[in-house]
Amino acid sequence: MKRALVSVSDKSNLVDFVKTLVANDYEIISTGGTKKVLDEAGLKTISVEDVTGFPEILDGRVKTLNPYIHGGLLGRRDLPAHLEKMAELKIKPIDLVCVNLYPFKETIQKPGVTLADAIENIDIGGPSMVRSAAKNYQAVTIVVDAADYKQVAEEIAANGDTTLETRQKLAAKAFRHTAAYDALIADYLTKQAGISAPEKLTLTYDLKEEMRYGENSHQKAYFYEDTLPEAYSIAQAKQLHGKQLSYNNIKDADAAIRIAREFSQPTVVALKHMNPCGIGQADNLEQAWDLAYEADPISIFGGVIVLNRQVDLATAEKMHKLFLEIIIAPGFDQDAFEVLAKKKNLRLLQLDFDQKDTAQKPEVVSVLGGLLVQDQDVLAEDVKDWKVVTKVAPTEEQLASLMFAWKAVKHTKSNAIVVANGERTLGIGAGQPNRIDSTKIAIKHAGASLDEHAVLASDAFFPMDDCVEYAAKHGIKAIVQPGGSIRDQDSIEMADKYGITMVTTGVRHFRH
Known part of the structure; x- marks a missing residue:
């Protein structure tokens, strides 16, 4: 008779799976709550204590860490010396292990969780059994995911055992499972210890979906989500309508929601190829849309739109007239949704904007041979901290416009120049190898919109x-920039020459 050890925290679909094992002559060893569930279902089980001859101790911290368990898992069936020693010590082989681990992830996600609670939910015996079984996959089946119950049960019902190919795949999955579990614990304890640059970086992500292709059609791509989900993220957005998001859609949508979280007034962000092409803010959403559209009615075609208020019918009808890839908002009025959903491919995403200011995790960017890790650029800034460096001081209206432009330029690819007024962007120059070209692009794009209210951010x-x-000659009256160049004085004197105001922030916002 074969033996299976079953001990799970998640008992979904467990009883039917174990019934298949019993029907195929498996003897069931179990522990605690799992044993109780199986016994109540009328399934005969053996306690771990009966196998080990040793009681569970230390409030359950030690129960399966025993040679009668791990010998049964690790003993090689193809080595006579192993089999002889097992027979001598009366260690019976264990052929299948079904284990999932203490809910550490769920515990640390609870509001107000204590360090003591988190530590008590660090599983020791479970990962040890999983690793032992997975190491000996030539003979032992390891199951850590209820999604695999069906395949394992079908193979055992048909053949009395799983295939070697299945056992190998399950073993690889088991080691991924314990690696991710340990990575989560390591990250939590590292943060608890206040360590900001650990010598080993342990990251774990869950596969959300396999994508149709990557940045280009010949590239494979996959979307992984942080194991501890971040509420204000595209990964957590609810797709209400439209076809699957593409790799480029996700990158653009991510860039767009980063911009949107800068603004508290009704605001519409239009983005194209990782750069804003129009940002408008007003007293209501429809007016904000009009301003964002007016900022660049050409580039907005095929763009990503983020609105930080529930979408109403009037705004939806205006957006419906255009070809857009994605619309993201906190929600959609029913009549607004019905209008937009007439386009079957238009992606409509609902996102919880109430979470936009929650703690932000570091950014991780891949490079050949490694990763770059940095804090997100979420610095809170106030015009009161800016320094007026010219003879002419900015007006209150200009300061408000400068802050609007400053928030926009922060999310534009460097070298970045944004021309704006207090309501919308007028022209954007992005990603040029020198700053004067970006300036020329932004001012050229602003065109006839340039007036006495126009300001510029670098x-x-x-x-x-x-x-x-160049800016002064084309009507710009106020400039905001970080300062810090050894030639700052030249720029200040040029501003004074044309009688315009300039403020420095002391902070730059490169975005590569």
Whole structure:
């Protein structure tokens, strides 16, 4: 008779699975709550204590850490010396292990969880059994996921055992399972200890979906979600309508919601290829849409739209007239949804904007041979901290416009220049190898919209005074920039020459 050891915290679909094992002559060893569930279902089980001859001790911390368990798991069936020693010590082989681990992840996600609670939910015996069984997959089947019950049960029912191919795949999955479990514990305890740069970086993610393709059609791609989900993220957005998001859709949508979280007034962000092409804010959503659209009615075609208020019918009808890839909002009025859903491929996503200011996890970016890790650029800034460096001081209206432009330039690819007024972006220059070209692009795009209310923001300092002079000659009346160049004084003097105001923030916002 074969033996199976079953001990799970998640008991979903367990009884039917164990019934199949029993029907195929498996003797069941079990522990605690799992044993109780199986006994109540009329399934005969043996307690771990009966196998080990040793009682459970230390409040359950030690029960399966015993040679009668691990010898039964690790003994090689193809080595006579192993079999002889097992027979000598009366260690019976264990042929299948069905284990999932203490709910550490669920515990640390609870509000107000204590360190003591978290530690008590660190499983020791479970991972040890999983690893022992997985190491000996030539003879032992290891099951850590209820999703695998069906295949394992079918193979045992048909052949009396699982195939070697199945056992190998399950073993690999088991080691992934324990690795992810340990990574989560390591990350939690590292943070509890206040360590910001550990010598080993342990990250774990769960597969959310396999994508149709990557950045280009010949590239395979997969979407993984943080094991501890972040509420304000595309991974947690609820897709209400439309076809599957693509790799590029997800990157664009992520960039767009990063911009949207900067604004508290009714705001619409239009984004194209990782750069904003229009941002509008107003007293209501429809007006904010009009302003965002007016900012760049050409580039918005095929773009990603984020609205930080529930979408109403009037705004939906205006968006419906355009080809758009994605619309993201806290919600949609029913009539607004019905209008937008007429386009079968348009992706409509609902996102919890109430979570936009929750703690942000570090960004991780891959490079050849490694990873770069940094804090997110979520610095809270106030115009009161800015420094006026010119003879002319900005007005209150100009300061409000400068802050709007500053928030926009923060999310534009460097070198970045944004021309704006207090309501919308007027022109955006992004990703140029020099700052003067970005300045020229932004001002050219603003065109006839440039008036006495136009201001300019630069994501980094001006290395020379040419950008200031070009801006001043084209009607810009106020400039915000980080400062910090050895030639700052040249730019300040150029601003004074044209009688415009300039403020420095002391903070730059490169986005590569």
